[in-house]
Amino acid sequence: MPKLGVDLDHVATIRQARRSAEPDPVWAATAAQLGGADCITVHLREDRRHIQERDVRILKETVTVKFNLEMAADDETIRIAREVAPTQATLVPERREELTTEGGLDVVANFDKLKEAVAALKEKGIIVSLFVNPDGRQLESAWRAGADAVELHTGRYAGAKGAEVEEALIALKQGCAIAGKLRLAAHAGHGLTYANARLAAMVPGFDEFNIGHSIVSRAVFVGMEQAVREMKSVIAV
Secondary structure, three states, X not given: OOEEEEEOHXXXXXXXXXXXXXXXXXXXXXXXXXXXXXXXXXXXXXXXXXXXXXXXXXXXXXXXXXXXXXXXXXXXXXHHHHHHOOOEEEEOOOOOOOOOOOOOOOOOOOHHHHHHHHXXXXXXXXXEEEEEOOOHHHHHHHXXXXXXXXXXXXXXXXXXXXXXXXXXXXXXXXXXXXXXXXXXXXXXXXXXXXXXXXXXHOOOOEEEEEEOHHHHHHHHHHOHHHHHHXXXXXXXX
């Protein structure tokens, strides 16, 4: 059964809509852990549109499960990550105009920069994962850059319909197989919901799922603890 990482970015999105103190993602992390979350994930974006540096520092001190910091490979965020030392850092591409992360890193084209970022983070004992499309060249480059894990971008699968669903699942299966051969832990994330996560969880080799928007949306109606329990049940295959 894959582990469940709960991404709390959109709890902070609601808070930042009013620039107020609530809802607090730190409180949400506690509820998520009570619901069985195996990992707490937040993305410290350059534009600070949701998660703030304050959140990251408090979560580091209060989260009792794996703490995963999503981040771009920019100097300022790397400096913060090295100071905070989360359990894991997941390097992702980042553009100010995007609503959410739109695709995987191009590790091939940005190899030297990413290799340097991976080394800087690992120097502080941080596990490093790279967010990539399930493409053999990208996975091999992630391994050569020194990554410990890869998070396969599941956006193609999440948006697929009809015959495209099976094609997307085959790509994920192939990506997991390549990661396994390279001895990279295989994580999954982007666009996963209560409706589509079960099939993805049946792909052999996935160790961890990172799911945010769907869980936070469900939590509006049933509470964070129950929403996490329900998603744990969905991926229990």
